[in-house]
Amino acid sequence: MVHQGHNVKRIREILGIKQDALAIKLGLSQQAISQVEQKEILDKATLEKLSSALGISEDTIKDFKDEKAINIFSNNYHDNTSVQYNFNPIDRWLETIEENKKLYERLLQSEKEKVELLERLLKKV
Template sequence: MVHQGHNVKRIREILGIKQDALAIKLGLSQQAISQLEQKEILDKATLEKLSGALGVSEDIIKDFKDDKAIHIVSNNNYHDNAASVQYNFNPIDKWLEAIEENKKLYERLLQSEKEKVELLQKLLNK
């Protein structure tokens, strides 16, 4: 028997999409995605939304088999023969990296201001 929820999970994993990212794309919680992946049969509206978010047809979700995985990934939304690159990243990781960069920048700015104050104090004490 086909388990559509498990098929969604396998396709998502093969495409390198985390539950959180899929949830954001669909306007759902990560827990809701987890629950969907446990369902044996998905309703038509849910199948439509998931297939759109994953970039695969509903039939692929319904009839997915691991041996078809290479075909899905290699033909996912690419209808020409041009080379394509798909980048997958966790937006939270990127956000944390940006915070760290801002922290370093702030520390450098603060150090520069301290040096200016010290220089001004030296000039005033002469």
């Protein structure tokens, strides 16, 4: 028998979606998604919401089989081409460092403002 909850989990994993991200998209908790993935049969409303959030049909959840997915990948990606990135990783690394620097400066400024506020409050006391 098909376990629809397990199918949701496998599809979610294949799509690279974490439970908490799916939960946010559906307005649920991560624990609720975990519970859904444990259910053998999902009600119609749940199937509709999940299929919409995952961008797939309800039938895909109902009829999903790992073997079919493997066949789709092997039939469509058999040429062993590698992924080409259109960015320089060093540039991305430097951008990240710069973003972290700006974040740190904002945090430091916020802390300075807190200290100034506390000093003014203490002078009044």
